[in-house]
Amino acid sequence: MAALRACPFCRTLYRPDEGRRCQECDVDLVPLESLPLSEEARAEAELEGEIVLPEHAPLPWNAFGRGRGALLVLSLLGLFSFFMPWVELVRPEAELRSGFDLARGRAGWLWAGATGYFVLLPLVFTRRTIAALRGIRVIATLLASLTLAQVAVLLLLPPRPRSIVPVELHYTWGLYLSGAISLVATSIALRLGGSLPELAAPVDTDHDNDNDTEPNVPADTPRPRTLH
Incomplete structure (x- = not known):
């Protein structure tokens, strides 16, 4: 079934060797697994109590779209930059200090950023x-x-020396x-999860499935299966 392709409108199934366009709708075929449930299948699932909306369908662990993968990578990069040089101390002695070094000192509030990542x-x-991704937008x-807030504080309110020793x-x-x-x-966390997927379009159940009424399709041509 993984190799089957289907028409996104009439839901007719095609094998890989049966072309790339629907014979009835003349549109490009798409992978079968990418299609949401049809109206008939959705109605049957509702009657059986097994309906699962697209936004609640489980994603594979390696589905990194909709901002999920980008936010994971940026969190790792944020932790990496926390250990990079943040401050160059000129006086009283030349020294480079990372965000980690500053957090271990008097600026303990800088741990919040790393903890967030x-x-x-x-x-x-x-x-x-x-x-679930959309549900954690606020906390994410x-x-x-x-x-970002910590960097803004450091830039707008630079630390001032509290002793007679000059500090630069x-x-x-x-x-x-x-x-x-x-x-x-x-910015990515604000849109985490993306928009809700569209529901399946209604299927025309009155569509004539008789090959005799289709002059362009030979009578002996096997009829493709329809996805429900």
Whole structure:
């Protein structure tokens, strides 16, 4: 069944060697597994109590579309940038400090961004339906934006020395990279799961299936099966 193709309108099934276009509708065929349930199949499932809407259908573990894969990759990149140089200390001594180094010091609040990415990884990976992905949009957006908020605070409110020892520091590429990753991750989290899939179009049950009324189809041509 995996090799079968079907017409998205009349739901007629075709083998791979039977062409790429529907003989009745003259449209391109699509993989059978990509089609939602027909109206007849949906009605039967409702009667049997087994109806599953497309947004609740389980996705394979490696389905990385609808922002799922992008957010996982960005979470890993965000953790990577957390260990990159954020600050170049010039005085009292020359030193490079990463976000990790700053968090271990007096800026313990910087742990929030890294923690957000750690939580995002299992949170997004374990969501295996479109509805589940859409359901975590708010929390995913919050977690993805933590680093962006931290970078904004550091840029707008730079730390001031609290002693008589002069301190001079400059922000480096790691900080800006972290902010950019968080910004992109936040925008993707806002649309996580994408839009709801469209339901199947109604099928014309009055369509004539008699080969004798189709002059363009030979009478001895086997009739393709119809997907229900």
